Amino acid sequence: MGATVSHLPGEKVISHPRFATFYMWMTDRPLVRRTEDPLRRETVGQAHGIVLEVGAGGGQNLPFYDVRRVVRLEVTEPDEAMLVVARRRLPQAPVPTAVTKAAVAALPFPDVHFDSVVATLVFCSVDEPERGLREIWRVLKPGGSLALLEHVRAQGKIAALVQGAVVPVTTHVSGNCHWNRDTEATVLSAGFRVTRARLVRGGLQPVLCLSAIRPATGEAMPSAARTV
Numbered sequence: 001m002g003a004t005v006s007h008l009p010g011e012k013v014i015s016h017p018r019f020a021t022f023y024m025w026m027t028d029r030p031l032v033r034r035t036e037d038p039l040r041r042e043t044v045g046q047a048h049g050i051v052l053e054v055g056a057g058g059g060q061n062l063p064f065y066d067v068r069r070v071v072r073l074e075v076t077e078p079d080e081a082m083l084v085v086a087r088r089r090l091p092q093a094p095v096p097t098a099v100t101k102a103a104v105a106a107l108p109f110p111d112v113h114f115d116s117v118v119a120t121l122v123f124c125s126v127d128e129p130e131r132g133l134r135e136i137w138r139v140l141k142p143g144g145s146l147a148l149l150e151h152v153r154a155q156g157k158i159a160a161l162v163q164g165a166v167v168p169v170t171t172h173v174s175g176n177c178h179w180n181r182d183t184e185a186t187v188l189s190a191g192f193r194v195t196r197a198r199l200v201r202g203g204l205q206p207v208l209c210l211s212a213i214r215p216a217t218g219e220a221m222p223s224a225a226r227t228v
């Protein structure tokens with residue numbers, strides 16, 4: 001599956017080489033690793049069976065897949081500058097892994113193919129998050145799991161206002177990052193059942209750890225179980 005280019009006709013090419021270079025440097029800082037690695041481990045640790053990771057960046061999550069739970073991993077990423085690093089990091093993956101160039105809105109995989117899908121720090125950058133989540137729904141098996149780790153909208157009014165004011169800058173300089181989205185609401189409106197949602201940190205940069213499933217056919221959609 002490696003090296004497939006997947007763009008829908010007319011789809012915008014995703015390319016932020018300067019941000020990619022900065023992001024690789026930043027995510028390797030010891031302080032960032034100390035903060036992010038436990039959250040990455042928690043999120044990725046939920047994956048089982050045949051797994052898809054979307055928007056995988058430079059493969060920051062690769063070392064965290066559990067060889068006892070994961071049979072095979074498909075990693076997708078649309079930005080070539082991120083992709084080259086992800087390919088370089090492939091030996092760090094403890095499970096059989098393939099890397100494919102693809103945006104989340106056009107995944108080159110059949111319907112009901114994956115047991116789990118993982119995305120970390122992705123849905124703030126995706127142009128049409130609901131479309132991407134519907135595409136994830138398509139490739140997930142009924143009962144399959146979705147694990148997300150995302151920067152989301154601040155809880156406090158003032159913090160949310162500040163976030164909103166800064167978004168035009170972050171979209172410009174941080175790879176299209178809208179760090180103030182209500183991603184849990186988008187997950188629900190895409191039809192997933194949220195089984196767990198936890199906000200880590202507060203202030204200007206809360207992080208949402210969310211687990212959801214694609215309900216089995218015919219299953220009613222209960223509301224989210226939230227712990228803050």
Ligand SMILES: C[S@@+](CC[C@H](N)C(=O)[O-])C[C@H]1O[C@@H](n2cnc3c(N)ncnc32)[C@H](O)[C@@H]1O
Binds near residue numbers: 014060122
């Ligand atoms: C902040 S980086 C996070 C990278 C990595 N997932 C991590 O946890 O470090 C955001 C990633 O989302 C990717 N991205 C942006 N738009 C996307 C889209 N439409 N489909 C899939 N990935 C996308 C970017 O290319 C980038 O790799």
